[in-house]
Amino acid sequence: MYNLIMKSLILVLSISILCLNPFGFYVLASEQVNEEDGFEVSDEILAIVGDIDYGEYLSSECTTCHHAQGLDEGIPSITGWPIESFVWALHSYKSGARNHPIMEMITQRLSNEEIASLAIFFESINN
């Protein structure tokens, strides 16, 4: 069920990014091709409320590559995402349903709480 909601969310997101920058769309779209249909995140994981301060600290590992002000040249922007899309995306890498060597490596050592904390922090950044 959530999978379906996510599909529409991602679609909305992709479209909005497409409007901003066709390149960002390309990166997201190319990754979605690898995504296994049917990847779902459990309701318990989605219910975790993150700690925004912890998320801010953890975010420093992301901003070496993902531009902190939301530029998306070559690497997608991760600021201002809806929390659930963010959580879903990170879990899809963590589980291996979606493939990217760096993202799989980074997410494999993030706990569910850490992912929730990153999600709440990055959602709060609106550029």
Add this chain to the structure above:
Amino acid sequence: MKLNRRNFISASAGIAATMSSPIVFGASRPKVVVIGGGAGGATAARYIAKDSKGAIDVTLVEPTRSYYTCFFSNLYLGGFRDFDSIGHSYGKLASDFGINVVHDWAVDVDSSGKTVSLAGGGTLNYDKLILSPGIDFVDNSVPGWDLSSQNKMPHSYKAGSQTQLLNAQIENMRQGGTYCMVAPPNPYRCPPGPYERVSMVAHKLKKINPSAKILILEPKPKFSKQGLFEEGWNKHYAGMIEMIGPEMGGKGVEVRPASMEVIVDGESEKVDVCNVIPAMKAGKIAELAGVTDGNWAPTIAHTMQSRKNSDIHILGDAAAQGDMPKSGFSANSQAKVCAMAVRGELTDSKVFPAKFSNTCWSLVDTNDGIKVGASYEATDEKIAKVSGFVSKTGEDASVRKATYEESLGWYAGITSDMFG
């Protein structure tokens, strides 16, 4: 009261004091001095200033007014970037983050009095000192070469005028001439750097000087991403690149800058451009601060503190920290752990467990990018590798193109993470 000149002065002094007090937090703000405004130092200064929200007084000492990144300097040699695009100023660190940027050389550290002396004559006090001075070269590691010969035989391993010089030498090389690289022994900054450079020089020569040759004098039995580089060189630059390994004389090379000769296994060879990358050690100031052991400065992984002095932290290339390669990405990652630890000690802010990661992208030819990366954790002994990945030989062109594009994103990300 009649306002005469005398009480006017004291009155305005009083006003100045009250006006500035909310910004200054009294005289007791803890002081952090950062030496070196590169990948480690600029990041540490920015994170401490940003996250302490004015509670810590941060001074950054860096002699150059524009920092030219070594990362992507090879892409400039290949013609993929212009020189200005790899230069960055410290303006935002001063204006947006309140960092006191001092353009000067640190020439000494008195670790008992906790002061830093500057070449210009000033002295800075610190509660915590962060050293991220990058590298210097080991004297006499390539017999015949010293800093006085760097114009004849550039290293271009600190970016800036050296990079432009090497570029000019390559562009002006006679048709059919030889570009020679004397590759560095381990450990050195950016393990794939020399081989990305060979790729970029080959890319340029193929266009402007297709009969030119590249000669690598290699002291190491193997190097980073070797299989990937060699695959790319065969594919894109067949017949152009020759490598002489350690067993054939690639180790123990001597040079004669005046006559542009390299002596390999006792035999002299004349070359046209000679890029000597000597053995490296921690930037000199680390030694002067008394925190080195041999060529590098040992650190505690959890905090990036010196093992010899707990008030001094060491970042980036200068540190002997364990498993991380000496890269800009690593220095940036270590800087964040250090910034958190320093704030924790000085202002009791929350400290979370240290985590590190690194990825090094290299460009082999147009849209042919490769990468290697790993994640790391702090143990009591060192920064220890947890897991890693590397591009594969025979990868699809679309993957290689995406890898290159990713590196562009990384460059934009890390430089904004360093300089705001």
